[in-house]
Structure formats: C-alpha cells, structure tokens
Amino acid sequence: MSTTALPLRAVAARRPSALRLGLSRAAYEIRSYFRLGDTLFFTFLFPVVMLAIFSVAFSGAGLVGVNGQPDPVNGISMAHSYLPGMAAAGLLLSGVQNLAIDIAMEKGDGTLKRLAGTPLPVLSYFLGKFGQVLVTSLLQLALLLAVARILFGVPLPTAPEKWVTFAWVYLLGLGTSAVLGIALSGVPRSGKSASAVIIPIVLVLQFVSGVYVTFAALPDWLQNLASVFPLKWMAQGMRSVFLPDAFAAQEQTGTWDLGTTALVLGVWLVAGLIACRFAFRWIRKDS
Template structure:
C-alpha cells in the first residue's frame, strides 16, 4: 500500500468532518456558562415567572400557560438560531477565527455544518426543558395525536432552519463583535413582543400584527399554537384559522430569502483584514 493510498484512506469524509466540527461547536457552547444560562435557562425562567403571575384562562378552557409555552418554544428556537449565531459569528470574525479557517484546507461548508449541528442540539435540548417544566409545574397538555406531533416536527424544523439562516445572514450587519449584542438583542426582543410570545397575538394593536406578519417568528408561533391549542381556538386567529399552509409557505419563503442573503452578503473577514 502506497503512502498516497494510506493518506486517502485516513482522509475524513464529509459526514465525519461535519460531525467533528459540530461536536467542537457544542463543546465550546457548553463551556460558556453565560451562553448556556441565557440560551437554555432564560425561556424556562420566563415560563416560571409568567406561569406564576398569569394562572387563569384566556378562553375556551385554555390556560394562559398553554398559550404562553408556544411562544416560548418559538422564542427558544429563535434564540438558538437567529440570536446566537448573529452574535457569535461577528465575535469569531473579530477574533480572526473565520480568517484562520479560510487558511486551512477545510471546505467552507464545514464551518456552517458545525453551526447547524450546534443549533439543532441547543434547540432540541431547550424544547425538552421547556416542555418538561411546563408539563410538571403547570399541567401543560402535550399533543395527543400523531398528526399534531408531525405538525410540531415540521413547524419546528422549518422554524429553526429559517432562524438559523437569518442568524447567519444577519451576522454581517454588526460591524464588530463587541457591537453584535447591541445590534441583535433589540431586534429579537421587538419581534418577541409583536409576535404573540408574551401576549395573546390578537390582543395586540392591528399595526403590530401587520408588521409581525412580515417575519418568521409570528408564523412559527402560530404553527405551534395549532399543535398545543384546541382546534376551536383557531377561530380566534387573525385569519379565522391556524392556516398551516400559509405557515409552511412563509417559513419556507424565509428559508429561501435568508439563504440567498447568506450566499451574497456573508463576510469572512473584517475591513481591517482587507
């Protein structure tokens, strides 16, 4: 066996490269106590706070907690995908991590594969934590049919994909790593307030509902409400139903739009790097 053949055999395949990068990203995330606390604990803490304050019903026998948890799952997915990446990537760009990555023989897609696997891990772990806390402490009713679980899976998958791609695209907005949290956090908070996360969506002013309908979080939350709320509650949605086909169309549209923005605007280096 020649040396060339030996090296070829030892060369990692695409799947192995992606898994290795994803494992490294997850380990780095778990070592950051601040990131772990904010990303994983914050939504669960919000459920504890809101569940303790608002323990009544919002109509049709639906507890506020049952409604609120859909928004918090949506927020958790947005935090793991959009907010985390839109802050993390500029910081890595500032530290020269991306520039050094370009100097290696590693394909560019491996970097993004690692981020995707990290986001998927965080999103799954966070969702399990939220459902566990809400079920044990506030009697959250989990989906009771296979159809609802399927809806939960595809809504979550489309939602986290859209949020991840939006996070990568938005990472080019912040000029420096230090300014990234100040640029990204207000956007995330505003979207939460106007998308029916903290309040019943139809109780918001109509102009807020109109603006929220332009962004994926509103549709992600609407799709999750179709899973956790009774079918009769769909009549209280702005269009008179949960309108899952529109949920799928808008989230898929955002996936396409964000992917185009990623491909055309992503920056590997800062201006000072040339």
C-alpha cells in the first residue's frame, strides 16, 4: 500500500457471515418483541387467554363426547376440546399475524429503509424473523400446555408417536404461517393500517377453521371452503395429537387424515415462499 493509504480502509476485515448476523437479528427481534405490550397480549398471550375464557365459560357443560354430545364416561372437558384449536391458532398468530403486521410496520416507519442502507443481508433479516417466531411460539405453546395441564387438568398425550406428529405439524404449520405472514405484509398500504387489514383476515380464518367453533358443526360448504386454507389442517393435526382417537370420527373423512394435512401445508409453504420472493422489497423504490 502506498503512504497515502487511508486509515479508514479495513482491507483485512471481512463482513460477518449471514448466519451470524441472522442470530444477532433473532436476539434483537426477540428482545424487541417482549418489550411491546400490545403484541405480547394480542399475539403471545391470546391463545392462553382464549383457552381460559372458553374453559371457564363452558365449564358447566360437563364432559363432552364425539359431536359435542354429553358423555360423562368417555367425554373430555371443554378445556381439553379447545386446546388443539388454541395451539393451532397460536401458530397462526405467531406466524401470520405477528410477521405480517410487524414487517408492514417496519416498512412504514423506516426500519427497512435504514436496514437497506447497511450491509445486512436480506437473508439475515429473515433468519432473525424466523428465529423470533420460533422462540416466541415455543414459549407460547409451552405456556399454553402448562396452563391446560396445571390449571384445567387436561391430560397430555404420553405416546411418543403423538409427539412426533406434534413436532412436524408444529414445524410445518409454523413455517407455512411465517412465509404467509411475510407475503401478506405487502398487502397493507401503510404501517398504520396493518393491524386493521391483517387481524380480520386471521380472525375469520380462525372462526371457519375449527378454532373457536367445532369444525364438525359448520355447514358442509363452509367446511369445504375452510379446507382450502392451512389453518383447518393445522387444527386437525393438533386434534390428532391432543384428542382421544375416538374423536377422529367427527372429522370430514372420519380419520385424522395426516397425509392430507402434510400435503396442504406443504403446498401453502411453497406458494408462500414464492409469494415472498416476489412480494418482499426492502423499500418501495420510486414511490
């Protein structure tokens, strides 16, 4: 180097890897997440709060069996029947609702524009988001299961194969929700309208997918419509884990149909990834 070389130039130093920055982003995102009061309530605690409300409100109904008939012998408690739906809703909230609103807000308030001007790889930004979704949803599920078990005495499955099913339904459901959340983040026209646009979509989906209302109680056409979307399959997968096998009789095909669950979630995952690829921009150039 010549004597005029500037001290600013750090020739030897290299940029940190995308993976390391992804972990750094995840830690940063998780810290920010738990400092946001409204996110914490509407996304993180929501399934737990809903489980508690339904369980207490309908506790007088006693034990219910297949198709909601009273069944004091083989029936399950209200908390037990609501648990799979709330677990599935938690995946949807942590993925779709959280990410869609979060990213739309970051687009609106200049966070993304600032990041776009730094050497942060886009991949690291998304690794950070996935890391945040993974950690917060694991904590959310752990809390939900603990509340169900300890406060409402819901028996949790002991068979290892049930937990294997749980693991893949969880990961596939969460991954699908996360990519759909990223894809949907491009829909709100501003950060301020993000909640107003995203929350109704998520709420309607929960009502038609067997989260709040027993799926079997919905009219056939609505069941068929809901079957197009991933939440119905996430909820059904969760029911296969947490409900006694006799309850498979109230599903559309009379079985848990895990093969179709994997297929539908897989298709949505791929579609969501493609949508992300086209929908996501650091900033809207030339807006």
